[in-house]
Amino acid sequence: MFELIRALQIDATAGAAVGDAVVPADHPIFADHFPGAPLLPGSLLVELAAQVAGPLGERVTLLRFGLERGALLGVVRRALFPRPCFLPATVRITAQVRHADAAHVTVAVAGAVGDATVVRAELVMAMIDVPPEWSGVLAGRHERLARWTASDAT
Numbered sequence: 681m682f683e684l685i686r687a688l689q690i691d692a693t694a695g696a697a698v699g700d701a702v703v704p705a706d707h708p709i710f711a712d713h714f715p716g717a718p719l720l721p722g723s724l725l726v727e728l729a730a731q732v733a734g735p736l737g738e739r740v741t742l743l744r745f746g747l748e749r750g751a752l753l754g755v756v757r758r759a760l761f762p763r764p765c766f767l768p769a770t771v772r773i774t775a776q777v778r779h780a781d782a783a784h785v786t787v788a789v790a791g792a793v794g795d796a797t798v799v800r801a802e803l804v805m806a807m808i809d810v811p812p813e814w815s816g817v818l819a820g821r822h823e824r825l826a827r828w829t830a831s832d833a834t
Contacts, residue, residue, distance in 0.1 A: 685731055688828035692739035695777030699732035699828070705767035718767035725765060725799040726756055729789040732773045735825055737785035737805040745782045747807070750818075754784065754806035765791075765798040783807055 684707075688699040705718040713719055734751035741749050765771065771791045779786040784804055791799040810818060 684728065685824075685828050687830075688732060688735065688825070690736050690739050690829065692736070692743045695736070695740055695780070697732050697736040697775040699728075699773045699775075701728045701731075701771045701773065703765075703767055703769050703771060707767075710767060720765040720767055720769060720771075720798075722759065722761045722799065725761070725771070725791055726753075726759060726801060726803075728771060729773050729775070729791055729799060729801060730803055730805070733775045733785075733787040733789055733803045733805055735829075736775050736777065736787060737780070737807060740777055740780050740785055741782065741807050744780055747782055749782075749807040750810040750814075751785065751805040751807055753803060755804035757802040757804065759799065759801040761799055763796050763798050765793060769793045769798075771798065778802070 684701045684703055686700050686702050690697045703720055710718050713721055730753040737751040741747050771793055773789060773791045775787045775789045777785060778788050784806060787803050787805060789801050789803055790797060
């Protein structure tokens with residue numbers, strides 16, 4: 681799912697981020713969901729939102745606490761899917777930090793296609809010290825983030 685995020689803007693000072701995901705109808709992962717009326721599953725909407733909330737949480741943790749930590753999705757609270765997300769779609773995901781400490785960052789997220797909200801939730805990102813054996817994974821992640829945030833000045 682990482683290849684679906686196309687752009688990400690993060691303002692750690694304001695505790696906010698906006699990301700765009702472009703989701704094609706013909707992606708192989710959607711082959712059975714549903715033929716003739718492709719639909720983005722709610723679980724994948726939450727995953728896309730976590731991909732915006734995670735880097736936001738990492739930057740906020742670094743800015744506010746001076747800690748370089750990795751974000752993992754820990755808890756999904758109050759996830760609502762007011763409308764189906766039919767494909768193809770460009771989903772704009774907004775994220776706002778509601779609470780941050782050194783171990784957790786709580787982020788309110790919303791996803792919209794045009795003016796239609798397709799997901800709202802609160803995500804609790806667990807902020808962890810990244811083990812050295814994850815260095816290869818981190819290299820790929822840093823490369824993706826660099827692509828996503830190419831126009832991000834903060």
